[in-house]
Amino acid sequence: xxxxxxxxxxxxxxxxxxxxxxxxxxxxxxxxxxxxxxxxxxxxxxxxxxxxxxxxxxxxxxxxxxxxxxxxxxxxxxxxxxxxxxxxxxxxxxxxxxxxxxxxxxxxxxxxxx
Amino acid sequence: xxxxxxxxxxxxxxxxxxxxxxxxxxxxxxxxxxxxxxxxxxxxxxxxxxxxxxxxxxxxxxxxxxxxxxxxxxxxxxxxxxxxxxxxxxxxxxxxxxxxxxxxxxxxxxxx
Numbered sequence: 001x002x003x004x005x006x007x008x009x010x011x012x013x014x015x016x017x018x019x020x021x022x023x024x025x026x027x028x029x030x031x032x033x034x035x036x037x038x039x040x041x042x043x044x045x046x047x048x049x050x051x052x053x054x055x056x057x058x059x060x061x062x063x064x065x066x067x068x069x070x071x072x073x074x075x076x077x078x079x080x081x082x083x084x085x086x087x088x089x090x091x092x093x094x095x096x097x098x099x100x101x102x103x104x105x106x107x108x109x110x111x112x113x114x
Numbered sequence: 115x116x117x118x119x120x121x122x123x124x125x126x127x128x129x130x131x132x133x134x135x136x137x138x139x140x141x142x143x144x145x146x147x148x149x150x151x152x153x154x155x156x157x158x159x160x161x162x163x164x165x166x167x168x169x170x171x172x173x174x175x176x177x178x179x180x181x182x183x184x185x186x187x188x189x190x191x192x193x194x195x196x197x198x199x200x201x202x203x204x205x206x207x208x209x210x211x212x213x214x215x216x217x218x219x220x221x222x223x224x225x226x
Contacts, residue, residue, distance in 0.1 A: 004157075006157075031212065033212070033213075035214075041218070042216045042217065042218050042219075043158065043202065043204075043214075043216040044216075045213035045214060045215070048212045048213065055212060056211060056212055056213060058213065089155075091157050091158070100206075100212050101146040101148065101163060101206050101214075102148075102160065102163060103148075103160070103214060104160060105150075105157040105158045105159070105160075106157050107156055107157045108155075108156070108157045110155070
């Protein structure tokens, strides 16, 4: 069964450093998303991406965040200058054309900022 | 008012029990309603979704939406220890926004 994969599973970084979180969405999906979950809190939407551009972003997704689809399979989230409060689980998700509500999530990357 | 509210539990039941998990929401524009299961430190796994009001059944799981009261439910029949997880409700509008709005999740333990 096709699935969303994410690397790394755990990333530790120092405050102020840049991190790139990587995702491989399900191969025939066209919509891609990033969500995050701070420990003990709700899963929160960050950004959606379609046709090589951002289609929607939340107020959390400020100028320190960016997304890219560098090739036909990868989808990345870059955090330019990490802050302590960026520590969270980051989930990538994807969905098929015409079924944007049916989003399939990856296993997540746990980001720890020290 | 929070968009989606969900009792975090924890909820503990004996094996074989019928489990009822519930959420309420505030935005009447929400049209799609999803249930995800999340094991500890893993990604949410889509269990099922419904559109607008009504019931949907998939094996031991039944999802129910009552738009008049803005209330969504997931019932698990003949619960198993492997059902032990956190269950997240999520919703989104039709067209327009693509973001899923999640509840906080209910932690369920099914005891053998």
